[in-house]
Amino acid sequence: MSSTFTVILPHKRNPGNDAALTICMDMLKANTVSDNFEILISCVRDGLLFPTIDRLFRQAETEYLVFWNSDMFPAPNWDILMLEQAAHDVIVNPVLVEPGAIGLYAENLLMDFGRRPDTFRRDEFEEWSQSENASVPDGEGFFAPYMIARQRYLDLGGFDLTGDLTGFVGRDMDLYAAHKANGGRVVRVGAYVYHLQRYSELTEQQKENRQ
Numbered sequence: 129m130s131s132t133f134t135v136i137l138p139h140k141r142n143p144g145n146d147a148a149l150t151i152c153m154d155m156l157k158a159n160t161v162s163d164n165f166e167i168l169i170s171c172v173r174d175g176l177l178f179p180t181i182d183r184l185f186r187q188a189e190t191e192y193l194v195f196w197n198s199d200m201f202p203a204p205n206w207d208i209l210m211l212e213q214a215a216h217d218v219i220v221n222p223v224l225v226e227p228g229a230i231g232l233y234a235e236n237l238l239m240d241f242g243r244r245p246d247t248f249r250r251d252e253f254e255e256w257s258q259s260e261n262a263s264v265p266d267g268e269g270f271f272a273p274y275m276i277a278r279q280r281y282l283d284l285g286g287f288d289l290t291g292d293l294t295g296f297v298g299r300d301m302d303l304y305a306a307h308k309a310n311g312g313r314v315v316r317v318g319a320y321v322y323h324l325q326r327y328s329e330l331t332e333q334q335k336e337n338r339q
Contacts, residue, residue, distance in 0.1 A: 132211065133192040133275065134166040138180040140198070140328040141173045147245040148327050149198040155250070156196075159204045162211070166190060178287045178299045185281055193281065195300075196273045199327035200224075201248070203257035206319040213315045216277045219307055221269035222319035223262075225253070229325045229337055235267035241322055243338045248322070257320040268314040271300040273321060276307075284310065 135156065139149055156167065168184045185193055192214050194207075202222075210220045226232055227240040239256070242248035256262055284306050287299040304314065326332045 132162055132164055132190060133194055133207070133214075134168055134188040134190045135194045135196050136181060136184045136188065137167060137169045137196045137198065138175075138177060138184065139169055139171045140175075141171050142328070142330055142333075144245070144330070144333040145198050145328045148324060151201055151245055151248060151250070152196070152198050155201045159202045159206060159254075161205055161208045165207070176293045178293055178297070179289055182287050182289060185278065185286065188278060191278060192275055193278050194273055194275045197323070197328070199324035200273055201250070201253070201322040203254055203320040203322075206321065209317045209319040210275045213317055214275055214277070216280050217312045218277075219304065219312065219314045220275040221314060221316040222273060222321045223264055223316065224270045224272075225257075225320055225322045226325050229335070230332070233270050235265055235269050236323075237263070237265060243324065244327075244333070245324070248324070253320075253322050262318070262320060264316065264318045267316070269316040271304060280307070280312070 139145070166188070168188055170180050170184060181195060192211070194210070206222060210222060213220045224233070224236040225239050225241070226236050227243045228238050229243045232238050241253040284303065288302055293299070308314065332338070
């Protein structure tokens with residue numbers, strides 16, 4: 129039986145982010161209901177994000193792709209809720225939950241379950257995510273993580289890899305815009321993912337408000 133989806137995970141190596149990846153992988157294993165999925169990881173100490181994602185998207189062979197980051201930790205059943213809405217013309221977003229270590233995107237939820245891998249309160253997050261207190265905000269949500277049909281990504285031509293790709297560039301936003309301009313929809317479901325917010329960056333890890 130072929131796998132249903134592939135988690136695409138470009139990992140930036142440093143001790144703090146490696147610790148985040150350990151939690152990420154453990155929670156993907158524990159909280160993914162699907163028996164048949166794959167994970168593609170690219171580990172580097174420094175590299176360009178979008179060419180890496182594009183390479184892994186094209187390397188994958190499953191019908192659906194899920195872009196992921198090392199510092200994103202899924203709640204139970206996240207995959208089933210996203211797969212229920214998956215289609216060729218749909219990008220599926222979960223609800224991103226963030227502690228406010230940096231500025232919060234307007235359509236994410238502010239909940240502080242820890243700002244470092246060693247202070248992350250997993251049990252509290254998982255219990256909250258399955259409770260009546262967990263809500264789905266208005267709007268489409270953030271641009272990661274997301275589920276997209278692999279063929280849809282290819283049909284759209286993939287990310288624009290021209291120009292300066294260093295730093296935090298908006299090629300993901302451009303992909304969403306192209307998707308919607310070509311009749312696609314963005315759907316958000318009540319699948320919760322906790323995000324440490326740019327924890328791959330050493331400067332973020334060292335900030336006082338992370339302690």
